[in-house]
Amino acid sequence: MFAGMPKLCWEDFKPGAVTEYGPRRVTREEIVAFAAEFDPQPMHLDEIAASTTLLGGLGASGWHMCCLLMRMISDGYLLDTSSMGAPGVEEVRWLAPLRPGEEIRIRTTVMETRASKSRPGMGLTKFLFEMLDSAGTSLMTMTTTQMLGRRYPEGPR
Amino acid sequence: MKYFEDIQVGDKYALGRHTFTAVDIKTFARRFDPQPFHMDDDAAARSHFGALCASGWHTAVTWMRLMVDYRRRMDEVALAQGESIGEMGPAVGFRNLRWFKPVYVDDTVDYTAEVVETRPSGSRTDRGLVMVRGDGINQKGEPVLTFLSTAFVERRTSKA
Numbered sequence: 001m002f003a004g005m006p007k008l009c010w011e012d013f014k015p016g017a018v019t020e021y022g023p024r025r026v027t028r029e030e031i032v033a034f035a036a037e038f039d040p041q042p043m044h045l046d047e048i049a050a051s052t053t054l055l056g057g058l059g060a061s062g063w064h065m066c067c068l069l070m071r072m073i074s075d076g077y078l079l080d081t082s083s084m085g086a087p088g089v090e091e092v093r094w095l096a097p098l099r100p101g102e103e104i105r106i107r108t109t110v111m112e113t114r115a116s117k118s119r120p121g122m123g124l125t126k127f128l129f130e131m132l133d134s135a136g137t138s139l140m141t142m143t144t145t146q147m148l149g150r151r152y153p154e155g156p157r
Numbered sequence: 158m159k160y161f162e163d164i165q166v167g168d169k170y171a172l173g174r175h176t177f178t179a180v181d182i183k184t185f186a187r188r189f190d191p192q193p194f195h196m197d198d199d200a201a202a203r204s205h206f207g208a209l210c211a212s213g214w215h216t217a218v219t220w221m222r223l224m225v226d227y228r229r230r231m232d233e234v235a236l237a238q239g240e241s242i243g244e245m246g247p248a249v250g251f252r253n254l255r256w257f258k259p260v261y262v263d264d265t266v267d268y269t270a271e272v273v274e275t276r277p278s279g280s281r282t283d284r285g286l287v288m289v290r291g292d293g294i295n296q297k298g299e300p301v302l303t304f305l306s307t308a309f310v311e312r313r314t315s316k317a
Contacts, residue, residue: 038218040225041246054284054309055247062248063218067189070214074191083192084205086213088255089304094248 008081010113010123010148017110021076023134026060026068028100034064059097065140066092069129072106082149084122090143096133103134111143121153159235160243160313161285164272172223172268177211179262185215210259216302217254220268220291227270243311249286254304258295266293266301273305284309 035044039061042049050058060068098104107130116122124145131140179198186195190212193200201209232242260266274288287310293302 038222040222043247053244053246054281059247061221062250063214063221067214067218070212071189071191079191085192085194086256088213088253089251090254091250091252092254093250 008077008148009151010082010125011151012081013110013113013125013148015110015112019077019108020105021072021108022105023103024068024072024105025101025103026098028058031058031060031064031098031100034067035061039063055097057097057099059099062092062094062140065094065098065131066142068104069106069131069140069142072104073108073129076106076108078146082151084147084149086144086146088144090126090145092140092142094140096137096139098131098133098139104139105132106130107132115150116147121150123148123150159231161275161287161310162313163243164275164285164287164310166272166275168272170224170227170270172220172227172270174265174267175219175223176263176265177215177219177260179209182209182211182215182262186212190214206259208261210261211264213254213256213302216256216260216266216293217291217304219266220270220293220302223268224270224291243313245310246308248306248308251304251306254302256302257300260293260295260301264301265296267295268293278309281309283312283314285312286310 032045035041043053043055043059044050044061047058109128111126111128113123113125116124125148126143126145129142129144130138133139183196186192194204194206194210195212198209228245235242269292270289272287273290276286278284278286286307288305288307291302291304291306292300295301
């Protein structure tokens with residue numbers, strides 16, 4: 001490997017590998033600020049209004065949870081990789097509310113990995129991400145496939 | 158929002174358009190998705206994207222904002238006509254989200270939502286579940302985003 005090359009390439013992610021990132025505390029201020037900008041529903045903005053909704057109190061927008069996860073995996077490993085983005089997200093499940101003041105962690109599991117048929121310099125890696133609260137309860141799961149540059153295009157993995 | 162019983166498969170909502178400026182793209186990326194091709198013009202030019210483009214999360218949350226604004230406008234109309242409104246949300250999740258093409262600086266995305274499935278909730282007798290397909294199409298008519306989102310919607314009978 002030479003200078004300027006990302007530390008981690010597609011070859012470095014092995015199926016079954018589990019890593020955790022965090023913890024990160026999520027404040028009421030950031031929950032409300034995100035909601036005001038991108039998802040201004042009462043359950044994400046105001047404790048009193050939220051108390052009568054199915055969320056049962058103020059909770060973060062599910063899209064905010066996705067964005068927090070994105071930032072945490074970016075800082076955790078993605079910025080050190082040969083990331084080429086992602087073609088999409090297979091599935092996100094919002095399982096429990098993310099409350100103000102909670103400390104979250106992201107557990108990352110490599111599910112499967114395959115070479116790209118169309119682009120020899122690229123591989124595809126499917127991840128399961130779980131957002132956990134401080135008690136270890138799963139608040140959200142996300143399954144997504146990321147595109148990563150290969151260290152050895154057309155070589156063995 | 159209308160009640161669950163008022164929502165039919167095939168109902169389509171024109172949510173409106175949004176233009177993604179370079180400043181907005183970089184500001185969002187710095188907060189949530191700080192990959193070089195969403196943050197830095199030169200790095201983006203060298204990447205396989207070829208130019209600065211918005212985080213896919215940015216294009217997705219913009220759909221959500223326009224959906225919330227649309228629902229609020231519909232609620233105001235209903236309330237002005239003396240109708241009551243059902244509670245919408247929260248969503249339980251989404252699937253099959255695809256980012257078909259990058260959204261580049263000053264691209265304008267036209268967003269829609271279409272009801273694709275309605276079913277009673279197994280866990281909540283006062284709620285139904287509504288699945289909508291969210292879509293975004295750029296100014297050239299090319300799809301840039303699609304996903305299937307499922308959310309709770311209040312049943313009319315819950316207030317009977």
